[in-house]
Amino acid sequence: xxxxxxxxxxxxxxxxxxxxxxxxxxDWRRGEDNAPLDTSQRPGAELERLIRSASCLVASPxxxxxxxxRILAPGAAPLIDARFREAELPGAIRSGLRxxxxxxxxxxxAAWFCGWSDGVxxxxxxxxxxxxxxxLLIERAASSGxxxxxxxxxxxxxxAWQLRxxxxxxxxxxxxxxxxFGIYERSRT
Numbered sequence: 001x002x003x004x005x006x007x008x009x010x011x012x013x014x015x016x017x018x019x020x021x022x023x024x025x026x027d028w029r030r031g032e033d034n035a036p037l038d039t040s041q042r043p044g045a046e047l048e049r050l051i052r053s054a055s056c057l058v059a060s061p062x063x064x065x066x067x068x069x070r071i072l073a074p075g076a077a078p079l080i081d082a083r084f085r086e087a088e089l090p091g092a093i094r095s096g097l098r099x100x101x102x103x104x105x106x107x108x109x110a111a112w113f114c115g116w117s118d119g120v121x122x123x124x125x126x127x128x129x130x131x132x133x134x135x136l137l138i139e140r141a142a143s144s145g146x147x148x149x150x151x152x153x154x155x156x157x158x159x160a161w162q163l164r165x166x167x168x169x170x171x172x173x174x175x176x177x178x179x180x181f182g183i184y185e186r187s188r189t
Contacts, residue, residue, distance in 0.1 A: 001145075001185055001188065002138075002141040002142060002145060002186050002187070003054075003147070003183060003185050004137050004141050004146075004148075004149070004163060004168065004170075004183075004184045005047075005050050005054065005146075005147070005148040005149065005181050005182070005183050006151060006156040006159060006174045006181060006182045006184065007043075007050075007068075007072075007148060007149065007150050007156075007179070007180070008150075008151065008152065008156060008174070008177065008178055008179065009060075009062075009064040009067075009068035009151070009152065009178065010037040010041055010042075010043065010064065010067070010068045010071065011038045011041050011178040011179075012032055012035040012036070012037060013036050013037060013038040013039070014031060015101075016100070016101055017100060018101075019098035019099055019100050020098060020099070020100075020101055020104070021095060022095030022096070023094055023095060023096065025093050025101065025104040028104075029089060032101075033062055033063065033064075036067060037064060037068065041178060041179065042071075042179070043071065043072055043179040046181075047179060048072060050146075050183070051072045051073050052073075053146055054146040054147060054148040055146050056140045056141075056144045056146070056148070057069060057072075057078040058078055058079045058084065058136075058140070058147060058148065058149045058150070059078040059079070059080050059081075060081070060082070060084040060150070061080050061081075061085060062086060062152070064152075065085075065150050066078075066080070068150045068179075069150040072148075072150065078150070079140075081136065083129050083132050084133050084159075085155070086151075086152035086153070087112075087123075087126040087154045087155055087158070089105060089108045089112060089120065090108050090111065090112055090116055090118040090120050091118075091120075092119065093108065126154075126155070126158060127158055130155060130159045130161070133149075133159055134159045134162035134166070135162075137149060138163070154176075156174045156176075156182070157174060157176070160172070160174050160184065163184045164184075166186075168184040168186045169185050170182050170184030
């Protein structure tokens with residue numbers, strides 16, 4: 001049996017509550033990308049067990065993914081691949097209206113799904129990248145049996161769609177909570 005675990009990174013230690021103007025959203029996102037993890041939240045025992053049983057650990061190059069992989073497997077050297085970075089959000093919002101960053105993120109993601117990418121990777125390009133990432137995970141699972149990706153919310157969803165389309169069994173949508181995961185399995189053929 002081959003197994004791929006799509007895990008989401010830990011929560012960044014970043015201010016998600018203070019309202020910001022729309023025109024500051026791009027800077028806020030760059031700050032989130034560079035923020036360390038919130039050390040008050042830890043991964044669950046089941047995810048730690050899955051990491052110990054995996055033959056291959058994969059991570060995105062974004063800090064929150066790398067730091068999470070180090071917490072989960074301190075002695076491991078993960079395969080770091082840019083295919084697994086989070087799908088970018090357009091940040092060129094020209095508004096002085098102050099909203100919580102998660103509201104700006106929701107609005108930017110909705111516009112991104114509708115075709116507004118404003119200089120960042122489009123939804124179609126992100127889906128192609130997810131297909132390429134899923135192919136790499138499948139290849140690694142075929143050679144090693146069990147793979148854990150410490151990735152990101154939306155990219156894990158896009159990869160899960162690819163895995164399920166390729167005949168893997170697992171949740172339709174992996175949880176988007178920090179430190180959550182989805183397990184995808186397939187018999188060796």
